[in-house]
Amino acid sequence: MPTINISMKTINRVAIAGGVHGNELTGAYLVKKFLQTPALVQRSNFDTVSLLGNPKAVEARQRYIDTDLNRCFLQDLLNNPTSDSYEASRAKSIRQMLGGKGVVGDRPVDFILDLHSTTANMGLTLILVNEHPFNLKLAAYLSGLNPKVRIYRWLKPGTENAFLNSLCELGLSIEVGAIAQGTLDARLFLETEALVSATLDYLEAVNRGNPPEVSSEITLYQYLDIVDYPKDETGEIQGMIHPQLQGRDYEPLSPGDPMFLTFDGETITYQGTAIAYPIFINEAAYYEKGIAICLTQKISQKIT
Amino acid sequence: MPTINISMKTINRVAIAGGVHGNELTGAYLVKKFLQTPALVQRSNFDTVSLLGNPKAVEARQRYIDTDLNRCFLQDLLNNPTSDSYEASRAKSIRQMLGGKGVVGDRPVDFILDLHSTTANMGLTLILVNEHPFNLKLAAYLSGLNPKVRIYRWLKPGTENAFLNSLCELGLSIEVGAIAQGTLDARLFLETEALVSATLDYLEAVNRGNPPEVSSEITLYQYLDIVDYPKDETGEIQGMIHPQLQGRDYEPLSPGDPMFLTFDGETITYQGTAIAYPIFINEAAYYEKGIAICLTQKISQKIT
Numbered sequence: 166m167p168t169i170n171i172s173m174k175t176i177n178r179v180a181i182a183g184g185v186h187g188n189e190l191t192g193a194y195l196v197k198k199f200l201q202t203p204a205l206v207q208r209s210n211f212d213t214v215s216l217l218g219n220p221k222a223v224e225a226r227q228r229y230i231d232t233d234l235n236r237c238f239l240q241d242l243l244n245n246p247t248s249d250s251y252e253a254s255r256a257k258s259i260r261q262m263l264g265g266k267g268v269v270g271d272r273p274v275d276f277i278l279d280l281h282s283t284t285a286n287m288g289l290t291l292i293l294v295n296e297h298p299f300n301l302k303l304a305a306y307l308s309g310l311n312p313k314v315r316i317y318r319w320l321k322p323g324t325e326n327a328f329l330n331s332l333c334e335l336g337l338s339i340e341v342g343a344i345a346q347g348t349l350d351a352r353l354f355l356e357t358e359a360l361v362s363a364t365l366d367y368l369e370a371v372n373r374g375n376p377p378e379v380s381s382e383i384t385l386y387q388y389l390d391i392v393d394y395p396k397d398e399t400g401e402i403q404g405m406i407h408p409q410l411q412g413r414d415y416e417p418l419s420p421g422d423p424m425f426l427t428f429d430g431e432t433i434t435y436q437g438t439a440i441a442y443p444i445f446i447n448e449a450a451y452y453e454k455g456i457a458i459c460l461t462q463k464i465s466q467k468i469t
Numbered sequence: 470m471p472t473i474n475i476s477m478k479t480i481n482r483v484a485i486a487g488g489v490h491g492n493e494l495t496g497a498y499l500v501k502k503f504l505q506t507p508a509l510v511q512r513s514n515f516d517t518v519s520l521l522g523n524p525k526a527v528e529a530r531q532r533y534i535d536t537d538l539n540r541c542f543l544q545d546l547l548n549n550p551t552s553d554s555y556e557a558s559r560a561k562s563i564r565q566m567l568g569g570k571g572v573v574g575d576r577p578v579d580f581i582l583d584l585h586s587t588t589a590n591m592g593l594t595l596i597l598v599n600e601h602p603f604n605l606k607l608a609a610y611l612s613g614l615n616p617k618v619r620i621y622r623w624l625k626p627g628t629e630n631a632f633l634n635s636l637c638e639l640g641l642s643i644e645v646g647a648i649a650q651g652t653l654d655a656r657l658f659l660e661t662e663a664l665v666s667a668t669l670d671y672l673e674a675v676n677r678g679n680p681p682e683v684s685s686e687i688t689l690y691q692y693l694d695i696v697d698y699p700k701d702e703t704g705e706i707q708g709m710i711h712p713q714l715q716g717r718d719y720e721p722l723s724p725g726d727p728m729f730l731t732f733d734g735e736t737i738t739y740q741g742t743a744i745a746y747p748i749f750i751n752e753a754a755y756y757e758k759g760i761a762i763c764l765t766q767k768i769s770q771k772i773t
Contacts, residue, residue: 194706194732197705197732198732226756226757227531284649284651284652343649344649345588345647345648345649345650345751345753346649346650346651346753347588347650347753347754347756348588348751348753348756349709349710349751350709350715350751351709351710351711351712351715351730352712352715354709355712401501402498405653405654405655405658406653406655407655408655408656408659411654411655411656426655428498428501428502447649447652447653447654448652449649449650449651449652450651452530452651452652453530
């Protein structure tokens with residue numbers, strides 16, 4: 166039996182969340198599976214808690230009941246005793262359980278893995294929401310295991326992170342697609358499960374003091390900006406993602422490339438000054454948020 | 470100007486419905502487009518009315534508010550003064566406007582074209598819900614124009630048709646996919662619009678007494694049966710469409726072929742005795758209806 170170097174131990178408890186959005190069934194059904202067979206996510210040197218993020222929304226097969234749970238983890242909202250939407254109250258319960266944002270937590274965790282899916286053709290995407298070297302190393306490890314894995318980093322200085330992942334410095338989200346809301350895709354389900362398992366193996370190795378070697382540099386897609394659909398003065402959309410852009414997440418978009426096709430047949434092109442890498446192209450849940458596309462910058466990131 | 474043979478005139482008014490399901494945006498936005506520019510769907514010898522089927526559900530980006538509108542066109546429900554769901558009341562209003570099922574209608578129509586989308590990979594599917602030779606000829610015409618068009622016929626003797634299309638003997642539905650609920654796909658939007666336009670051109674030619682020649686025989690996919698997901702005793706699903714079946718709508722399924730993959734990794738095979746042709750594979754809206762797959766029989770149908 167290998168010796169566990171207690172002084173190196175970083176992770177005591179891990180949370181795996183799924184169904185934070187009720188119509189993203191991949192995470193919801195993975196969590197249900199883990200709740201039924203906890204041994205699948207147990208490792209030798211930490212505890213794992215599997216958590217159905219938004220049970221009412223999962224039951225209703227809707228993204229949310231009152232409001233998007235994954236935008237409810239804001240300090241002001243969490244500390245506001247009068248915020249009374251189902252999701253605001255659920256966010257408070259989750260913080261009370263897992264800890265974070267000023268609360269110790271009943272069963273505090275050191276790492277949060279949050280499972281999502283998207284209607285965009287984003288394959289297997291890891292989402293980082295901070296620059297912590299631990300998360301970067303893990304992302305480098307996972308992308309080294311499977312070259313289909315891509316890493317997206319959402320950083321927006323001056324904006325408080327409202328995601329579930331904001332409860333804990335260590336952790337990431339897995340975003341898989343294209344999957345229609347309210348459906349399961351077996352291939353992506355299995356690939357997501359493999360990523361969860363590899364993440365837990367990695368954490369176990371870190372706790373043992375012998376984390377696997379990772380590449381010294383990785384490719385990251387760094388958040389740049391969002392683009393909304395063309396709309397009329399009443400806010401009604403006037404066009405769609407252009408057929409030449411549909412499904413082309415992570416492919417370079419050059420100034421002058423088609424972005425939208427209006428219902429009248431007019432092509433609207435990308436007016437940026439440099440190549441960008443679009444993701445979340447045609448994500449169903451983002452129509453109401455005024456997001457047709459997220460633009461990212463492709464960068465090389467040193468792993469230290 | 471061609472002479473119109475009035476005695477041949479069959480069609481005086483046509484209804485084009487979209488958004489009968491509020492999260493099927495293709496039909497909803499085509500109808501919005503037609504309402505804004507009615508000339509697109511006007512023809513020389515009949516009137517066209519464009520109809521947003523379920524405006525509240527379109528606004529909410531949900532399939533329905535209380536219940537599935539496209540299962541509300543049952544005689545008993547339409548004649549029941551106490552049925553008070555939003556959709557039951559909407560179905561009554563639509564019947565009062567278009568006529569059918571015992572009501573003359575304020576603006577009675579002779580033909581209904583109903584636009585739907587599906588998360589299944591069904592391409593461009595025409596759905597017939599009766600054996601009327603007029604509809605068969607139109608389907609033959611449309612499939613002759615575009616070889617990607619497939620014809621599905623839903624006939625279930627002894628079961629009353631509850632679809633909007635049941636208000637009128639003449640008409641069909643167009644079902645396009647794969648499209649995630651709550652999204653638009655520009656390519657399929659344009660292809661659907663072309664089918665609408667071709668349908669109207671055909672009706673105009675019929676009214677003129679010179680309908681185009683069509684093939685004397687067509688391939689139909691005839692409804693056979695439905696298959697539900699594997700479930701436990703509480704009704705919770707225990708598996709997914711098998712990766713080898715996912716996206717393979719209209720391809721032959723032989724006895725012994727994989728149908729489902731359980732969450733535990735077990736493959737469940739097709740236990741039928743003959744080849745069937747599955748459609749509506751992994752349609753999001755059918756999870757709650759207990760339908761994972763619709764099985765059809767591929768038949769040759771003479772056009773008379």
